[in-house]
Amino acid sequence: MKKISILGSTGSIGVNTLDVIERNPDRFQVVALAACSNVDVIAQQARKFRPQVVSLFDTTKVDALREQLKGLGIEVLAGQEGSIQVATLPQADMVVSGMVGCAGLVPTFRALKAGKALALANKETLVVAGKLMMEVAAKNGCPIIPVDSEHSAIFQALNGEQSERIKRIILTASGGPFRTFTSEQLEHVTRAQALKHPNWDMGAKITIDSATMMNKGLEYIEAKWLFGLETPVDILVHAQSIIHSLIEFVDTSVMAQLGMPDMRVPISYALSYPDRIECDLPSLNLAQMGTLTFEEPDFERFPCLQLAHDALDMGQTLPAVLNAANEIAVQAFLDELIPFKDIPEIIRMTLNHHTPSAVEEIEDVLEADRWAREETRKLVTVAH
Ligand SMILES: NC(=O)C1=CN([C@@H]2O[C@H](COP(=O)(O)OP(=O)(O)OC[C@H]3O[C@@H](n4cnc5c(N)ncnc54)[C@H](OP(=O)(O)O)[C@@H]3O)[C@@H](O)[C@H]2O)C=CC1
Numbered sequence: 001m002k003k004i005s006i007l008g009s010t011g012s013i014g015v016n017t018l019d020v021i022e023r024n025p026d027r028f029q030v031v032a033l034a035a036c037s038n039v040d041v042i043a044q045q046a047r048k049f050r051p052q053v054v055s056l057f058d059t060t061k062v063d064a065l066r067e068q069l070k071g072l073g074i075e076v077l078a079g080q081e082g083s084i085q086v087a088t089l090p091q092a093d094m095v096v097s098g099m100v101g102c103a104g105l106v107p108t109f110r111a112l113k114a115g116k117a118l119a120l121a122n123k124e125t126l127v128v129a130g131k132l133m134m135e136v137a138a139k140n141g142c143p144i145i146p147v148d149s150e151h152s153a154i155f156q157a158l159n160g161e162q163s164e165r166i167k168r169i170i171l172t173a174s175g176g177p178f179r180t181f182t183s184e185q186l187e188h189v190t191r192a193q194a195l196k197h198p199n200w201d202m203g204a205k206i207t208i209d210s211a212t213m214m215n216k217g218l219e220y221i222e223a224k225w226l227f228g229l230e231t232p233v234d235i236l237v238h239a240q241s242i243i244h245s246l247i248e249f250v251d252t253s254v255m256a257q258l259g260m261p262d263m264r265v266p267i268s269y270a271l272s273y274p275d276r277i278e279c280d281l282p283s284l285n286l287a288q289m290g291t292l293t294f295e296e297p298d299f300e301r302f303p304c305l306q307l308a309h310d311a312l313d314m315g316q317t318l319p320a321v322l323n324a325a326n327e328i329a330v331q332a333f334l335d336e337l338i339p340f341k342d343i344p345e346i347i348r349m350t351l352n353h354h355t356p357s358a359v360e361e362i363e364d365v366l367e368a369d370r371w372a373r374e375e376t377r378k379l380v381t382v383a384h
Pocket residue numbers: 007008009010011012013014034035036037038039056057083097098099100101103121122123124147148149200201202203204205206263
């Protein structure tokens with residue numbers, strides 16, 4: 001029985017993870033859950049899965065959660081310390097990192113420090129602190145099994161081969177809801193349009209990231225940390241999200257992983273790796289699908305792609321600043337304070353205002369993150 005702690009249990013990744021666990025009660029057991037403020041959902045999850053520990057980041061909500069779980073013998077914790085306890089619970093064999101944004105960094109890092117196997121969905125942790133995360137995982141012998149669909153595809157296609165045998169990774173992108181929009185059309189897109197991903201049902205932040213294609217920029221950085229900074233990563237637009245990514249090996253042979261766009265597949269794989277478990281989900285029917293299409297990405301219409309490439313190339317604190325600026329700009333767009341096209345502009349300005357410094361420890365990342373949030377908020381206020 002594999003014992004699982006879930007960071008971000010109330011979100012899209014968390015709920016899909018619990019669905020996989022519920023379908024496999026003989027294999028997996030939930031030992032701890034953490035979320036931010038969603039009392040009702042985490043309480044309902046706790047009543048159903050009976051973890052030892054639950055935690056809410058929002059300390060003002062904890063009394064309400066304690067009230068709902070009274071008499072069940074479940075320990076209720078709060079704040080970042082609570083998330084860390086969920087991430088490091090001695091009984092947990094594996095931690096699913098499914099919080100959104102840099103908020104997941106410290107608990108995820110602490111899970112690795114505690115020697116936990118990591119099922120990683122929270123790509124932002126690798127974007128902001130890839131070097132530190134990979135170092136601590138290597139030092140403590142912790143496997144990082146990617147949950148992000150593209151990185152799960154690459155991991156599966158690699159099938160244990162050495163990364164040195166990879167010629168290049170081909171990271172697929174749906175292109176998002178605005179794949180065919182002109183630059184002029186992008187000036188007038190609405191929040192509701194941006195929240196309609198063509199293929200995937202996900203949380204709001206990543207859905208907007210897909211619309212700006214910052215998601216692919218973040219995934220480019222994520223792939224570099226997971227599969228080798230020297231490995232070339234090309235982005236290929238594939239509107240149907242059926243081929244989840246490909247690897248070209250040095251002999252030009254190409255391996256791909258395909259499947260219906262359903263996160264329960266990469267989640268099942270990460271939880272059961274190196275095994276595979278049966279999933280009672282619809283099979284891929286390529287004949288019914290008919291056509292799969294491929295295009296080059298457009299770095300002009302989707303400037304976030306270039307911003308992410310440049311931030312990784314320049315290194316130091318720039319990826320952390322890129323990420324924080326993106327989180328604030330995306331939230332400002334969701335709050336209807338700025339138009340869609342301001343998202344990359346505001347991120348670019350924040351990056352330009354930043355004096356990069358070395359990242360030696362997590363506190364350096366957190367400091368850059370704090371600075372960038374404040375700077376971006378000022379830019380949002382000016383733009384509004
Ligand atoms: N959704 C998907 O299909 C995919 C997601 N990912 C990645 O997975 C991560 C999660 O995405 P998704 O599930 O869509 O996001 P959601 O917005 O749906 O869920 C976010 C989760 O994080 C929790 N959370 C947010 N802030 C904090 C905090 N400060 N402390 C503790 N918990 C917090 C939320 O709690 P609460 O509900 O209480 O606010 C919620 O449980 C992201 O990094 C995303 O890029 C990657 C591939 C696919």
